[in-house]
Amino acid sequence: LPSSTHFIGIDNSQAMIDKATxxxxxxxxxxxxxxxxxxxxxxxxxxxxxxxxILQFIRPIQRQALLQKIYDSLADDGVLMISEKMSSPHRILxxxxxxxxxxxxxxxxxxxxEISKKREALENVLIPFSLAENIxxxxxxxxxxxxxxxxxxxxxxxxxxx
Numbered sequence: 497l498p499s500s501t502h503f504i505g506i507d508n509s510q511a512m513i514d515k516a517t518x519x520x521x522x523x524x525x526x527x528x529x530x531x532x533x534x535x536x537x538x539x540x541x542x543x544x545x546x547x548x549x550i551l552q553f554i555r556p557i558q559r560q561a562l563l564q565k566i567y568d569s570l571a572d573d574g575v576l577m578i579s580e581k582m583s584s585p586h587r588i589l590x591x592x593x594x595x596x597x598x599x600x601x602x603x604x605x606x607x608x609x610e611i612s613k614k615r616e617a618l619e620n621v622l623i624p625f626s627l628a629e630n631i632x633x634x635x636x637x638x639x640x641x642x643x644x645x646x647x648x649x650x651x652x653x654x655x656x657x658x
Contacts, residue, residue: 503527539569
């Protein structure tokens with residue numbers, strides 16, 4: 497990327513900002529981190545915005561408004577990349593995807609107790625949309641094209657072109 501590229505990281509948790517700042521410094525990354533609420537933050541005109549795992553924590557009724565705000569701040573040829581946990585509208589497939597992810601966590605060394613505690617902590621806080629719902633929402637705010645860049649079990653990354 498050109499040396500003029502400017503990265504800004506936004507989170508509403510100071511603890512997350514502090515951790516991200518330390519990581520960026522360790523990697524020599526030139527990133528400005530701001531402890532802000534994305535709804536009150538005035539996005540700068542941008543060519544790309546990356547929103548990793550944030551929509552799922554925003555009340556469903558507010559998600560489209562945030563996406564509209566992001567869309568409006570993008571240049572005419574801008575792109576939005578989002579990564580989200582996603583649900584399946586098929587009840588059995590959704591259950592199987594969640595089970596596969598739980599097995600993956602166990603394979604990574606997490607205990608059943610740790611997995612259960614995290615799941616309980618996120619209950620009614622993390623509300624995933626399906627892939628189709630995310631794509632529809634992106635198109636509703638005006639994105640001309642949306643493609644899946646990555647999908648594994650119940651996680652996905654989408655790119656949306658203005």
